[in-house]
Amino acid sequence: MSDPISTLSPAGDRHFDGLADKFAASLYGGARGELRLALLNRLLPEMLDLHGQPLLDVGGGLGQQAGWFAVRGHAVTLAEPSGEMLARARASLAGHEVNLLQAPLQELTQLAPGPWPLIACHAVLEWLADPRSALATLAGLMAPGGQLSLMVFNRDALRLSNVVKGNLEKALADRLEGKGLRKRLTPISPLTHAQVEAWSAESGLAIREVAGIRVFADYLREPPQSEADREQLLALEQRYCRVDPHWRLGRYLLYTLERPLRSSEEATA
Numbered sequence: 690m691s692d693p694i695s696t697l698s699p700a701g702d703r704h705f706d707g708l709a710d711k712f713a714a715s716l717y718g719g720a721r722g723e724l725r726l727a728l729l730n731r732l733l734p735e736m737l738d739l740h741g742q743p744l745l746d747v748g749g750g751l752g753q754q755a756g757w758f759a760v761r762g763h764a765v766t767l768a769e770p771s772g773e774m775l776a777r778a779r780a781s782l783a784g785h786e787v788n789l790l791q792a793p794l795q796e797l798t799q800l801a802p803g804p805w806p807l808i809a810c811h812a813v814l815e816w817l818a819d820p821r822s823a824l825a826t827l828a829g830l831m832a833p834g835g836q837l838s839l840m841v842f843n844r845d846a847l848r849l850s851n852v853v854k855g856n857l858e859k860a861l862a863d864r865l866e867g868k869g870l871r872k873r874l875t876p877i878s879p880l881t882h883a884q885v886e887a888w889s890a891e892s893g894l895a896i897r898e899v900a901g902i903r904v905f906a907d908y909l910r911e912p913p914q915s916e917a918d919r920e921q922l923l924a925l926e927q928r929y930c931r932v933d934p935h936w937r938l939g940r941y942l943l944y945t946l947e948r949p950l951r952s953s954e955e956a957t958a
């Protein structure tokens with residue numbers, strides 16, 4: 690008998706069908722969503738070499754990032770397995786020339802093989818049963834010299850925020866990940882920087898840049914009350930998001946990964 694509250698795909702991934710409203714409200718509806726977009730708006734041009742190249746947005750969700758690239762002149766393909774999220778992306782991207790594809794990452798080798806000079810995959814790997822092989826799949830879609838903007842939910846930050854909230858037993862047992870049940874928005878596979886380093890290397894990708902997204906905001910005792918407080922918090926986030934040790938405890942870790950022009954095997958042959 691199927692589990693009535695499990696929401697996972699046959700591959701064990703959490704497609705966001707049934708979650709679109711909650712996701713839109715809790716991740717983008719409030720100040721933290723605004724902060725995330727403001728930081729990405731500043732960081733993406735700093736961390737990526739952007740010159741209007743075609744972009745594949747994997748797990749593109751509601752389409753904010755696809756829209757951001759489209760207005761900067763990129764020909765955008767947004768791939769997303771959830772019909773519900775894709776319908777919202779279609780509505781929010783009306784007026785932009787964005788190609789929408791209903792497909793999970795695992796099918797893109799067949800459906801959108803590229804090779805792509807630029808791929809974005811933001812806040813997706815943590816919702817997959819096997820993020821390691823997903824990163825290898827993304828590497829296989831990249832053109833030599835291509836860039837991957839990868840953002841992942843940071844497991845180490847999740848531990849700290851649990852401790853800050855007083856969930857000491859959970860933190861001590863290291864029971865941090867969600868189970869993908871009902872409408873919960875705790876990712877099933879939060880990642881560590883060490884995993885990203887190891888899996889990038891085994892997929893032949895070089896880490897060119899790294900930043901933390903929301904290195905302070907999620908640990909505040911009280912959210913900022915006034916516009917002036919919000920501006921000061923943004924200024925702090927911007928100042929320290931690429932500074933060691935602060936970036937390491939960002940709620941999300943943002944990377945620029947590059948597929949070298951020649952693989953190390955070719956270079957030594």
Ligand SMILES: C[S@@+](CC[C@H](N)C(=O)[O-])C[C@H]1O[C@@H](n2cnc3c(N)ncnc32)[C@H](O)[C@@H]1O
Pocket residue numbers: 702703704705706747748749750751753754768769770771774792793794795810811812813816817
């Ligand atoms: C947290 S949302 C992130 C959406 C968007 N990239 C953003 O940054 O706002 C995670 C998205 O990954 C999608 N997703 C889940 N499993 C996936 C898979 N196997 N392949 C591609 N996307 C997937 C979900 O449906 C959801 O839209």
